[in-house]
Amino acid sequence: MEVKENMSVLDLIEEMGKSGVLGAGRVSKATQLFADSIKDEDTSIFLSVAGPMVPGGLRKIIFDLINDGFVDVLITSGANITHDLVESFGGGHYRGISADDEELQKHGMGRIGDVYTKSHDFEVFEEKISEILSKIAEKKKIISIREFLFEIGNMIEDENSILKIAAEKGVPIYAPGIIDSMLGLQLWMFTQDKELHLDAVGDMHELSDIVFDAKKVTAVLLGGGLPKHYALASNLLKGGVDAAIQVTMDRSETGSLSGAPLEEAKSWAKAKAGSNLVTVIGDVTIIFPMMVAGAREIIAR
Known part of the structure; x- marks a missing residue:
């Protein structure tokens, strides 16, 4: 590899491709596959997002991919949806704070690695989401998770929200583990005295139709867990995905799906x-922005 003055991101990635099948070479292969999948009108892209990717800085990158028509299906955790909403309601994710975790708790701060949240922001989230849940419950008592997230997206004013742009662009969001999040907790609290039921099975009717209608599918898997499995397992209905990119730091020795x-x-x-399968071992918040930048350069050629 050679690093030259004034190289673009794609220039660097193409140099990395000269390193064979080591980490750098895999980043190059993954970037090319991602670009090829976007350019292929017959390919549907399933993007699965696990881990704290919104707090970790990928919110705008995911937003732009949806806005530009580069994602056909988004599968994510309830936590990423919650953090998207926290920002939509005026909250944020903060850096540059250093304190003992017990002291953080006393001062109303939560920690995600070296990213911090404020309990006040979650108090605002609780107030705002309760209002939205009430409006949804006035319209429907039983609703699929995908429809539920679509309704929320339509009620958000934040122009940078993943939920909002997905609703506007008609990109379905699936969150099979939504109850395991602050949003899920608020939904449970809401149903203590009001009626609103999520139909998880209802999502599979629609998702199976998407799978069968797709000519080809490329799965882009950021992290592992339930979103990764949901993306792959839904395509089992038609013999599996045609291509996949996995970016993970999990190991395979334990037999877990995340590291498989x-x-x-x-x-x-x-x-x-x-x-066509490419696995890149590394931090999603480092590797995926590089892949997106490189793929965008390829598409713009």
């Missing part, structure tokens, strides 16, 4: 025989 090599998915028919 993508090739393992072939044994379950979650990835097709001959599918």
Whole structure:
């Protein structure tokens, strides 16, 4: 590899591609596959997002991908949805704070690595989401998770919200683990004296139609967990994904899904025989912005 003056991100990634199948080479392969999938009108892109990616700085990147038509399905955790809403309601994610965790708790601060939240922001979140839940409950008593998130997105005023842009662009958001989040907790509290039921099975009716209607599917898996499995397992209905990119720091030795090599998915028919699979081991918040920047350069050529 050679690093030159005034290199673009893509220039650097293409140099990284000269390193074979080590980490740098995999970033190059993943970037090219991502760009090829976006450019292919017959390919639907399923983006799964696990871990604290909104607090970790990827909110605007995911927003822009949806806004530009580069994502067809978003699958994520309830936590990322919650943090998107926290920012939509005027809250934030803060840096540069250093204190003992017990002291942080006393001062109404929560910690995600070296990113911090304020309990006041969550108090505002609780107030605002309760108002939205009341409006939804006036319209429907039973609603799928995807419809639920669509309704919330339509009621948000923040022009930088992932939920809002997905609703505007008609990109479905699936969050099968939504109850395991602050949003899920608020929903449970709301249902103590009001009626509103989430129909998780209802999502599968729609998602299966998307899978069967898609000519080809590329899954872009940021982190592992439930979002990764939901993206792959939904495609089992048609023999698996045609291509997949995985960016993870989890290891395969424990047998967990999060660290499982993508090739393992072939044994379950979650990835097709001959599918194009690229795994990059590393921090999503470092690697994915590079991939997106590189892919955008390729598309703009």
